[in-house]
Amino acid sequence: MTDSLIAIHGLGAIGAVSSRFFEIGFTHILPNGLDHILFLLGLFFLSRSVWTLLVQMTLFTLAHSLTLGLGLYGIVSIPIPVVELAIALSIVFVAVENLFHEHLSKWRPWMVFGCGLVHGLGFAHSFQTRWPAREDFLPALFSFNLGIEMGQLVILGIAYALLGAWWQREWYQGAIARPASALIALSGLGWALL
Secondary structure (H helix, E strand, O other), X not given: OOHHHHHHHHHHHHHHHXXXXXXXXXXXXXXXXXXXXXXXXXXXXXXXXXXXXXXXXXXXXXXXXXXXXXXXXXXXXXXXXXXXXXXHHHHHHHHHHHHHOOOOOOOHHHHHHHHHXXXXXXXXXXXXXXXXXXXXXXXXXXXXXXXXXXXXXXXXXXXXXXXXXXXXXXXXXXXXXHXXXXXXXXXXXXXXXX
């Protein structure tokens, strides 16, 4: 086999791995990631601008990417029941804060970053259950993370398409954001108690 054929075969294998792990990451969020969907919607319901939402999403992404990598390389290891409890409590925290604030507080970005660290450990556990071959690890990790990001963007895009037109309405917080946040908080609390 010539060098060019070996290179083409190698790229094809990487493409197959990338495609598979992109799908695993995407489906980890949509439709299988109700906990992550609730957290994202918690972020959405305090936001009244795309910029505010993007700031929070960027911090969340940076944080979960960091602990996803650290968790997979064995640098950080926390038992999965503890991680799942922390994820549930992060949902409760975000939703409860939405009940008492109408704008992004100065501590909210730091809290979102901290929650992202916890969610990244959950993503790492999901990735580990489908561990790729060693030579495919980095393309698989990158694709898995990209799939997660695309799933998150789809969720937020759907939420914005359904509710974004009402963000600036006077009644939005009382009629939509707070009741939805209360339901999210109750769901997260139920998750934490299970």
